Amino acid sequence: MPAVEEAPRAPGRPRSLRVDEAIISATLDLLAEGTSVEVLSIESIASRAGVGKATIYRRWPGKDALLHDALATLKSPGPELAGESVRDDLIALLGQVGPSTQDPRLPQILPCLLPHMSRSKEHYRAYQDIIEPRRNRVREVLRRGVANGELRADLDVELTMTVLIGPILVQRVLRWHPDLDADKMPAQVVDLLMAGMGPAQS
Amino acid sequence: MPAVEEAPRAPGRPRSLRVDEAIISATLDLLAEGTSVEVLSIESIASRAGVGKATIYRRWPGKDALLHDALATLKSPGPELAGESVRDDLIALLGQVGPSTQDPRLPQILPCLLPHMSRSKEHYRAYQDIIEPRRNRVREVLRRGVANGELRADLDVELTMTVLIGPILVQRVLRWHPDLDADKMPAQVVDLLMAGMGPAQS
Numbered sequence: 001m002p003a004v005e006e007a008p009r010a011p012g013r014p015r016s017l018r019v020d021e022a023i024i025s026a027t028l029d030l031l032a033e034g035t036s037v038e039v040l041s042i043e044s045i046a047s048r049a050g051v052g053k054a055t056i057y058r059r060w061p062g063k064d065a066l067l068h069d070a071l072a073t074l075k076s077p078g079p080e081l082a083g084e085s086v087r088d089d090l091i092a093l094l095g096q097v098g099p100s101t102q103d104p105r106l107p108q109i110l111p112c113l114l115p116h117m118s119r120s121k122e123h124y125r126a127y128q129d130i131i132e133p134r135r136n137r138v139r140e141v142l143r144r145g146v147a148n149g150e151l152r153a154d155l156d157v158e159l160t161m162t163v164l165i166g167p168i169l170v171q172r173v174l175r176w177h178p179d180l181d182a183d184k185m186p187a188q189v190v191d192l193l194m195a196g197m198g199p200a201q202s
Numbered sequence: 203m204p205a206v207e208e209a210p211r212a213p214g215r216p217r218s219l220r221v222d223e224a225i226i227s228a229t230l231d232l233l234a235e236g237t238s239v240e241v242l243s244i245e246s247i248a249s250r251a252g253v254g255k256a257t258i259y260r261r262w263p264g265k266d267a268l269l270h271d272a273l274a275t276l277k278s279p280g281p282e283l284a285g286e287s288v289r290d291d292l293i294a295l296l297g298q299v300g301p302s303t304q305d306p307r308l309p310q311i312l313p314c315l316l317p318h319m320s321r322s323k324e325h326y327r328a329y330q331d332i333i334e335p336r337r338n339r340v341r342e343v344l345r346r347g348v349a350n351g352e353l354r355a356d357l358d359v360e361l362t363m364t365v366l367i368g369p370i371l372v373q374r375v376l377r378w379h380p381d382l383d384a385d386k387m388p389a390q391v392v393d394l395l396m397a398g399m400g401p402a403q404s
Contacts, residue, residue: 034240118270128380137380145399152402159390160399162379167368169378177337178330187255189359196398197347197362200354 027070037067041114062137068126075130078137086145090164093138094186097165098172105115135161164189225258229272239269245321270328277332280339288347290391292366295340296388299367302375338364366391 030040042063060066063162077094081089112188138161145151168185170176204281212302228251229271232242244265248255283291321362340363372378 032212034238036236036238036241038236039238039241124377124380131378149401151399152397154402155399157395158381158391159381159387159394160389162382163365163369163391163394166205166370166372166378167365170368170371171364175326176333176359176368178326179360180364185361185364188358189365192358192361192365192396194398194400195354196396196400197357198396198398199351 019049019055020053020059023051023059023066024070024073025049027066028074031070042066060124064123064126068130071127072130075134078134078136081137081141086148086150087194088139089141090138091186093134093141094164094168094189095183096134097168097186098182135165138164160193164193211401213401219354221251221253221257222261225253225261225268226272226275227251229268230276233272243267244268266325266328270332273329274332277336280336283339283343288343288350288352291341291343292392293388295336295343296370296391297385298336298365299370300384332339337367340366 023045026045027040030044030048030197031037041065042056042113045066049056060069073095080090081092085091139157141154142151142157142160145171146153146155146157167189168182171180171185172182175182211223214365225247228247229242232246233239237246241403242265244255244258247268258268262271281293281294285291341355341359342356344353346360348355348357348359361365369391370384373382373387377384
């Protein structure tokens with residue numbers, strides 16, 4: 001049982017966002033410094049955040065729930081879409097692939113966490129919950145293109161979405177190719193997919 | 203200075219492959235269990251492998267060199283290619299994308315290691331050294347297709363290679379999409395790229 005070092009929460013008392021943020025930031029800090037998810041503990045997070053363990057346990061039932069919320073903060077809501085050309089909307093959405101670039105720690109954190117998340121069904125679902133809203137936006141644009149003829153009628157939307165996002169994700173997170181520029185890739189990938197790699201039709 | 207607990211290596215004495223393998227296996231085991239690269243030490247590897255630190259230092263100058271060789275063992279040499287159709291050769295090569303599936307620990311190890319490797323120029327080069335030979339095989343097939351007309355003449359080979367490999371890598375390593383089958387993706391991705399996602403040409 002964690003020691004209680006704060007007064008019990010009174011009804012209607014507003015949650016301290018500042019404390020929430022300090023706890024989430026401490027979690028991300030520890031991960032970014034190389035602490036593995038297995039080694040990460042509520043105790044080490046509390047110590048880093050300068051709060052007691054009870055403060056964390058009042059907000060989250062445990063490490064996994066906290067981790068889920070910490071990861072969720074890494075995702076921005078995504079861009080506004082013009083809604084005119086499928087090509088332009090896809091490029092806008094692909095510009096947001098990968099961890100939000102505002103936090104330089106993310107490229108170090110996410111690739112380690114995702115395989116961890118996929119080890120259990122529950123974690124995998126949590127990880128899917130985080131990325132699903134963004135996938136949905138890409139899906140909607142692709143479906144719109146299929147419906148209005150900008151894209152081929154028999155397009156496999158799930159596959160195409162993965163083929164659009166995957167290369168940018170590996171480039172942004174893993175810097176997989178030494179020479180490609182992840183920021184230029186959204187337009188490059190969309191245009192390659194639009195045209196295909198087959199010989200030009202005459 | 204590590205203590206020496208073996209007799210000095212006599213000229214011509216064959217290197218003990220068994221010991222090499224035990225050390226590399228211990229390194230991969232520790233990583234797969236969640237030990238971060240930062241925390242990983244020659245001491246912990248020696249302990250796990252059942253050898254003295256000096257045994258490791260006689261074979262590798264330090265942790266980074268050992269890590270490089272351990273990672274290199276995760277890559278298989280790749281498939282034989284029929285050399286007839288570009289499509290078939292690409293599918294064969296893409297079937298080997300990602301860590302060799304013979305070692306179930308890999309999906310947990312690689313995604314954590316790659317960002318670590320990319321933090322320093324030296325590590326990034328080592329990581330590129332490991333994947334470059336495989337990229338070269340894909341490059342050669344794409345260039346052959348451009349040369350013989352199976353692919354479009356103005357194809358961006360580096361981009362296309364990344365668009366072919368990236369989706370399969372994120373699916374195999376991160377299980378990014380809950381419903382796609384990484385084993386079926388090589389043919390699916392190649393055929394999507396061949397046809398493009400644009401409307402069918404009449």
